[in-house]
Amino acid sequence: MILVTGATGYLGSHMVVELLNRGYKVYGIDNFSNSSHSIISRIKRIATHPENFLFRELDLADKSSVGLWLMHNSYNISTIVHFAGFKSVPDSVAEPILYYRNNLDCTMNVCTIAQCLGIKNIIFSSSSTVYSDVNQVPFNEETATIGGSSPYGWTKIMSEQILRDYCNSTGNNCLHLRYFNPVGSHESGLLGDTNDNGLMVNILRAANGESILSVFGDDYDTKDGTCIRDYIHVDDLIEAHIASINFMDKNRDCGVQIFNIGTGNGYTVLDMINAFFNSVGKEVPYNLDPRREGDPPILIANNRKAVDILGWSPKKTLEEMCISAQHYYEKGVKYDSNDSST
Ligand code: UD1
Numbered sequence: 001m002i003l004v005t006g007a008t009g010y011l012g013s014h015m016v017v018e019l020l021n022r023g024y025k026v027y028g029i030d031n032f033s034n035s036s037h038s039i040i041s042r043i044k045r046i047a048t049h050p051e052n053f054l055f056r057e058l059d060l061a062d063k064s065s066v067g068l069w070l071m072h073n074s075y076n077i078s079t080i081v082h083f084a085g086f087k088s089v090p091d092s093v094a095e096p097i098l099y100y101r102n103n104l105d106c107t108m109n110v111c112t113i114a115q116c117l118g119i120k121n122i123i124f125s126s127s128s129t130v131y132s133d134v135n136q137v138p139f140n141e142e143t144a145t146i147g148g149s150s151p152y153g154w155t156k157i158m159s160e161q162i163l164r165d166y167c168n169s170t171g172n173n174c175l176h177l178r179y180f181n182p183v184g185s186h187e188s189g190l191l192g193d194t195n196d197n198g199l200m201v202n203i204l205r206a207a208n209g210e211s212i213l214s215v216f217g218d219d220y221d222t223k224d225g226t227c228i229r230d231y232i233h234v235d236d237l238i239e240a241h242i243a244s245i246n247f248m249d250k251n252r253d254c255g256v257q258i259f260n261i262g263t264g265n266g267y268t269v270l271d272m273i274n275a276f277f278n279s280v281g282k283e284v285p286y287n288l289d290p291r292r293e294g295d296p297p298i299l300i301a302n303n304r305k306a307v308d309i310l311g312w313s314p315k316k317t318l319e320e321m322c323i324s325a326q327h328y329y330e331k332g333v334k335y336d337s338n339d340s341s342t
Contacts, residue, residue: 001025006083008039020047031059061105079121092152103155111166122174129153140302141258150294180230180262184321185328192328207282217291226269228298230262233316243312262301279319
């Protein structure tokens with residue numbers, strides 16, 4: 001059985017469905033702080049083996065709730081996939097203590113769960129935002145992480161360290177997957193990103209007439225002055241987790257390892273606006289606005305290590321990312337009002 005924290009979030013819900021489809025038993029926990037209860041019924045509707053999904057509403061940052069849950073839990077869990085945590089760069093700049101408290105407590109409680117239940121393997125959702133030196137783009141896993149560019153980035157660096165120290169002391173295994181920018185949605189159109197601050201979510205709103213996109217900063221040292229990111233389809237990102245589980249099954253004492261999970265291709269914000277128009281056929285109205293605090297100018301992966309060691313490679317194009325994001329906007333976002341079972 002696999003334990004998925006943050007199981008109803010954007011990435012966690014995709015992970016749960018993929019695991020169920022592959023025949024795994026899955027135990028999900030979440031406190032719905034960044035999702036909704038309807039995700040449970042969506043997961044059960046989409047997955048081929050919904051009967052293998054157990055779920056408990058639980059605040060992972062709350063030590064006493066976790067302790068109570070541990071007292072009553074006797075499942076045989078082999079791996080924890082740890083997605084839970086706040087993930088918005090601008091929110092973390094506005095409320096740093098909230099971010100440090102929540103994200104670090106979640107990580108420490110994952111260690112407690114692993115210890116109490118004798119779980120050997122952990123896969124941690126880290127982030128490319130840990131890299132800070134633009135002179136070293138594209139980043140490999142050895143690139144210095146000194147100085148996360150936002151409190152959110154620091155929570156990822158610190159969580160990696162907590163997990164590293166924990167695993168070194170116990171002999172546990174942990175893979176830190178440093179995600180670049182996940183976008184796109186599940187092929188059903190029922191699971192997708194809802195984060196108000198994310199670029200793709202705001203492109204969708206603008207393209208579909210809800211708002212005008214704010215492009216945050218046009219004076220960076222890039223070809224058109226806007227920030228560069230390495231966007232990766234959520235399906236490819238989840239495949240990297242499946243490859244990680246397989247890798248840990250084969251390498252029972254793999255220790256702590258870091259993998260960049262990105263495509264290796266960088267696009268500016270204006271590139272993304274154009275790509276959306278070219279693939280979906282909708283104009284994205286936008287204004288050029290000041291920089292957003294905490295944004296690193298360029299994040300692009302060197303993904304060689306994941307390709308070589310995990311045997312994984314990203315498959316989906318930017319066009320597919322845009323089309324699938326629009327699919328979720330048309331179907332998933334408004335789905336609950338038509339979904340009588342939720
Ligand atoms: C995202 C993830 C973060 C992950 C990181 C990895 C979210 C909320 N954040 O952060 O968890 O660790 O990727 O690289 O999913 N932008 C605009 N206008 C907008 C929104 C964004 O111009 O309305 C710009 C931003 O300034 C940035 C780029 O688009 O340059 C991407 O922003 P965003 O989608 O928020 O992702 P990250 O901040 O990179």
